Amino acid sequence: MTTVRRWLPLLWLTGIALVVGVLLAIPPARAQLDQSFTRQQTQFTELYFTTGEELAVQAPEGLTVSFVVHSHDTTRSTYLVRVGVLDGRLAQVDEIVTLEPGERRSMSLVVPQVSDRWSTIDVDLVGTADHIHWMRTTGKQEVLR
Amino acid sequence: MRQAVLVTRSLPALRTVDADQTAAAPRWSVAGLLSVFGTRGALWLALVLIAWVNAVFTLAPVVPSAALGLAAFVVLPTWALRTKIDWPPLGEAEIWIVSLAYTLLGLLLIGLATNFGLPPLHVARPLAVLPIVTAWSLLMVGLLVWRADRTPRWSTAQRAFAAGFTAGMPRHVVVVVLLGLGISVAGAFRLNNGHSGAVAVIAALFWIALLTALLVRSGTLDAVSQGIGIYGVALGLLLMTSLRGWLLVGHDIQYEYKVFELTSNAAYWDPDRFRSAYYACLSITILPTELTHLLGVSGLVVFKVLFPVLFALVPVTLWLLCRRLVSRPLAVAAAALFVVFPTFFSDMPFLARQEVAFFFVAAVLTFLGTGATTRRVRFTHLLLLGVGVMLSHYSTNYFFLFTVGMAAAGGPVLALLGRWRQQERPLTGRRGRARPDPAARPVFRISWLLVMLAITVLWTGPITHSGSQVAVTFESLSASLFGGATSERSSDVRYSLFSGASETSAQKFARFEHDEWQRREDISNDSYLYPVSEVAQYPIELSPNETTAFTPLGRSMSTAGLDPSVINSFLRRSIALLFQLLLVVGLAGSLVSRRTLRRMNPELRTLSAASFVLIGMTVLLPSLSVNYGVLRAFQQGLVIFAPLVALGCFMVLQPLRQRAFIGVGVVTAAFALSLTGVIPQLLGGYPRQLHLNNAGQYYDIYVTHDEEAAAMEWFNTFVATPKDRLTTDKYTSSRLQNFTGVQPDFNLYPSDLPRENFVILGTTTVQTQKVTVFFEGDLFSYTYPTAFLDREKSLVYASGGARIYR
Numbered sequence: 001m002t003t004v005r006r007w008l009p010l011l012w013l014t015g016i017a018l019v020v021g022v023l024l025a026i027p028p029a030r031a032q033l034d035q036s037f038t039r040q041q042t043q044f045t046e047l048y049f050t051t052g053e054e055l056a057v058q059a060p061e062g063l064t065v066s067f068v069v070h071s072h073d074t075t076r077s078t079y080l081v082r083v084g085v086l087d088g089r090l091a092q093v094d095e096i097v098t099l100e101p102g103e104r105r106s107m108s109l110v111v112p113q114v115s116d117r118w119s120t121i122d123v124d125l126v127g128t129a130d131h132i133h134w135m136r137t138t139g140k141q142e143v144l145r
Numbered sequence: 146m147r148q149a150v151l152v153t154r155s156l157p158a159l160r161t162v163d164a165d166q167t168a169a170a171p172r173w174s175v176a177g178l179l180s181v182f183g184t185r186g187a188l189w190l191a192l193v194l195i196a197w198v199n200a201v202f203t204l205a206p207v208v209p210s211a212a213l214g215l216a217a218f219v220v221l222p223t224w225a226l227r228t229k230i231d232w233p234p235l236g237e238a239e240i241w242i243v244s245l246a247y248t249l250l251g252l253l254l255i256g257l258a259t260n261f262g263l264p265p266l267h268v269a270r271p272l273a274v275l276p277i278v279t280a281w282s283l284l285m286v287g288l289l290v291w292r293a294d295r296t297p298r299w300s301t302a303q304r305a306f307a308a309g310f311t312a313g314m315p316r317h318v319v320v321v322v323l324l325g326l327g328i329s330v331a332g333a334f335r336l337n338n339g340h341s342g343a344v345a346v347i348a349a350l351f352w353i354a355l356l357t358a359l360l361v362r363s364g365t366l367d368a369v370s371q372g373i374g375i376y377g378v379a380l381g382l383l384l385m386t387s388l389r390g391w392l393l394v395g396h397d398i399q400y401e402y403k404v405f406e407l408t409s410n411a412a413y414w415d416p417d418r419f420r421s422a423y424y425a426c427l428s429i430t431i432l433p434t435e436l437t438h439l440l441g442v443s444g445l446v447v448f449k450v451l452f453p454v455l456f457a458l459v460p461v462t463l464w465l466l467c468r469r470l471v472s473r474p475l476a477v478a479a480a481a482l483f484v485v486f487p488t489f490f491s492d493m494p495f496l497a498r499q500e501v502a503f504f505f506v507a508a509v510l511t512f513l514g515t516g517a518t519t520r521r522v523r524f525t526h527l528l529l530l531g532v533g534v535m536l537s538h539y540s541t542n543y544f545f546l547f548t549v550g551m552a553a554a555g556g557p558v559l560a561l562l563g564r565w566r567q568q569e570r571p572l573t574g575r576r577g578r579a580r581p582d583p584a585a586r587p588v589f590r591i592s593w594l595l596v597m598l599a600i601t602v603l604w605t606g607p608i609t610h611s612g613s614q615v616a617v618t619f620e621s622l623s624a625s626l627f628g629g630a631t632s633e634r635s636s637d638v639r640y641s642l643f644s645g646a647s648e649t650s651a652q653k654f655a656r657f658e659h660d661e662w663q664r665r666e667d668i669s670n671d672s673y674l675y676p677v678s679e680v681a682q683y684p685i686e687l688s689p690n691e692t693t694a695f696t697p698l699g700r701s702m703s704t705a706g707l708d709p710s711v712i713n714s715f716l717r718r719s720i721a722l723l724f725q726l727l728l729v730v731g732l733a734g735s736l737v738s739r740r741t742l743r744r745m746n747p748e749l750r751t752l753s754a755a756s757f758v759l760i761g762m763t764v765l766l767p768s769l770s771v772n773y774g775v776l777r778a779f780q781q782g783l784v785i786f787a788p789l790v791a792l793g794c795f796m797v798l799q800p801l802r803q804r805a806f807i808g809v810g811v812v813t814a815a816f817a818l819s820l821t822g823v824i825p826q827l828l829g830g831y832p833r834q835l836h837l838n839n840a841g842q843y844y845d846i847y848v849t850h851d852e853e854a855a856a857m858e859w860f861n862t863f864v865a866t867p868k869d870r871l872t873t874d875k876y877t878s879s880r881l882q883n884f885t886g887v888q889p890d891f892n893l894y895p896s897d898l899p900r901e902n903f904v905i906l907g908t909t910t911v912q913t914q915k916v917t918v919f920f921e922g923d924l925f926s927y928t929y930p931t932a933f934l935d936r937e938k939s940l941v942y943a944s945g946g947a948r949i950y951r
Contacts (some may be wrong), residue, residue: 016367029552035338035340036330036334036335036344037330037334037335037867038334039330039337039338040338040339042339042850042851044851044852044944044945044946045944045945046855046856046859046942046943046944047942047943047944048859048941048943048949049941049944050863051863061360070855072851072855074449085625096845109291127944129945130944130945131937131940131943132940132941132945133531133935133940134939134940135938135939135943145257
């Protein structure tokens with residue numbers, strides 16, 4: 001076995017390591033390798049009530065609605081959250097929230113001037129398809145969308 | 146005198162020759178024991194000890210752990226079995242494959258032994274890491290001590306490794322295969338990351354090109370290159386599907402994984418507690434539990450990577466068998482036809498229990514043509530490997546035993562015909578009976594069949610109580626045969642020679658709807674459901690089959706009057722019929738042609754004929770086509786009759802003479818281009834396939850999304866109590882069963898939906914409003930009225946890919 005042949009496996013491995021190293025040093029190539037050989041975060045946002053029972057609390061100043069927004073984006077995201085309550089008429093309140101990647105934010109928004117005869121609560125991430133709603137009584141209800 | 150390893154480029158010469166092998170070895174002796182604990186076995190024992198410590202205490206990271214576990218707990222016992230057993234006259238590579246099958250069988254049996262043997266000794270979790278790794282390590286030691294002077298030598302491994310890197314290994318093929326595997330992985334991962342399927346298409350083209358090259362050069366290429374090439378093509382195509390999705394993806398694999406988790410979490414396999422046919426398959430319960438402990442990898446890696454790695458050996462085994470029993474040119478063609486059949490790469494990665502069972506079937510078939518060996522030796526091998534099939538998968542076992550039984554019954558007829566042909570034109574060139582070849586004596590005897598049937602009855606009856614599926618199948622079979630059942634059958638039979646007329650999707654959907662409403666009418670007190678008047682406001686429509694838009698090439702063809710949709714459909718149907726016609730031609734040719742008679746093993750031919758009859762029964766008997774599936778049956782049949790399909794191909798192309806190799810290569814490449822989805826991808830106008838797209842029916846119903854997993858986490862955190870019921874569609878239910886202790890119902894059809902149930906909509910339904918159902922052997926989708934849920938229920942959870950209503 002010649003010396004070259006003996007070292008051939010090592011030469012091959014070194015060559016491959018060099019090529020991979022060079023590719024990793026070039027940002028576009030590195031991005032392609034990442035996309036091809038590593039798992040990338042699926043980007044989506046969760047919007048949910050944290051309970052099936054006590055999501056809204058009646059107070060003198062209005063109806064307090066609690067919910068959670070959870071970002072799975074890879075960058076900082078800003079959402080316009082709109083909470084609407086139907087009690088014969090529509091009452092709404094908006095709030096802007098900014099979340100870091102992976103951040104889960106519990107929110108409680110007060111919708112003023114809502115009577116205790118409200119029928120439907122709707123929470124909407126404006127500009128996205130995500131919304132949730134809560135109906136106080138069972139049966140066919142009006143959805144605020 | 147010890148002899149060095151001989152490794153050359155020729156497969157028969159690849160045999161690792163060790164002079165001790167042929168010497169009469171003492172089985173158990175003090176000297177042997179000492180020799181194992183001396184220089185010869187010390188390194189192996191050290192390896193086992195290090196692997197034991199690493200597995201029990203989880204010391205190393207995943208990749209080194211897996212490599213160490215693989216070397217110590219899989220490769221070492223396989224090698225030891227290869228050197229210590231007195232093998233019948235098989236090829237070297239075949240011996241290695243059967244040795245691996247014995248290693249797997251050993252894992253199954255040691256798992257069973259610890260499972261039932263340790264609880265009486267107050268070990269409540271007999272399948273936990275410590276008992277399993279210890280039991281297997283002790284077995285390793287026992288294996289090293291048994292016939293100690295045949296224990297593999299460390300220096301042999303060193304030399305083989307060095308030879309592989311210098312002269313023996315065809316490096317160019319290895320590099321090509323590794324490159325292709327890299328492209329396959331990248332193609333699947335890029336799709337998983339939401340990118341296009343361009344790299345996956347390149348991977349498919351790569352493997353088709355390699356397969357064509359193997360076929361065209363099958364007469365001149367060396368055997369090792371052929372073997373590595375076939376393994377690479379098989380594994381590359383399997384990984385393109387099995388690696389789709391970051392979570393568990395596929396049909397049967399979802400429930401297979403659930404029974405694995407039941408076993409793994411309890412660290413105990415309890416057939417009395419779960420009386421399910423799936424749970425009775427040790428290939429998806431005990432085996433993956435052991436592999437996760439021994440190799441230190443997750444269950445997901447076992448199901449998505451290790452099982453395909455094992456299954457890819459089946460076409461290689463088929464190739465080896467054909468080389469020995471049929472002819473070398475036919476061998477590559479047989480293996481190629483096996484891997485290009487669409488079920489191989491689109492469904493087998495989702496049938497883990499069948500991947501393992503097919504491997505055992507291939508190992509059993511390896512013994513064809515060993516009729517000259519001692520009957521007792523042959524019987525022992527066949528019985529042990531047959532037990533491997535039985536423990537791995539019930540249907541594969543029934544199918545195989547039925548095939549052998551039919552072959553035993555019909556064999557004499559074919560033998561008579563063959564004998565008549567021999568007398569007409571004897572091989573010797575003279576009239577009269579040719580001398581029978583002792584190696585061609587049948588290896589499957591009635592005694593083997595009876596013993597296998599007895600063991601199967603014992604296993605599926607008193608031990609696992611899993612025989613109900615057989616009873617159901619036989620009941621529906623008898624109903625089909627003797628009346629009393631409807632004639633529904635899977636639409637897959639349209640690809641069959643025996644198909645006849647089949648219902649359209651619209652007709653089936655109409656009957657599906659009728660059945661749903663009929664069920665509602667049959668309920669006496671339906672107050673727990675939504676009123677019919679409410680539900681009726683939301684009509685449901687059948688969704689058309691989605692096809693891709695025409696590509697620029699497809700549009701050009703369409704302009705020229707060649708509709709790509711028609712071309713794609715015609716190609717698929719023609720190829721399906723060609724497969725069957727080539728089998729008939731091959732079967733007939735093997736009976737009447739003098740040349741092929743000389744090469745075709747009579748028992749292989751008889752088994753092929755029996756297998757073909759069984760496929761015909763699957764098509765003609767509706768319940769079998771619905772319950773088992775025609776395409777799965779054909780794939781299983783190909784393990785046996787692929788050589789005859791290849792023979793048919795060569796016979797049809799015989800006028801090309803020396804160019805027949807090229808002809809077979811071109812035909813197989815054409816098959817592969819259509820069946821792997823490359824032609825539809827290049828032209829458009831055909832339903833998308835999962836391994837090339839983030840769309841299509843399989844993508845819609847079998848891919849589990851991160852959004853769905855997150856929704857189930859919400860359900861488990863904020864809702865799940867024993868009283869809560871969760872409803873979804875059948876396929877979302879299947880995908881999500883591994884994320885919650887609450888088994889989701891799938892009565893999502895509005896007229897069946899209970900008011901009080903939570904409802905989860907999966908990604909496909911949220912994004913496209915489509916729901917897919919499986920009805921009488923067929924899949925079809927309808928547009929779900931999500932407005933109905935919005936108006937009737939509270940929407941308590943939402944993301945771009947999942948919704949939960951209460």
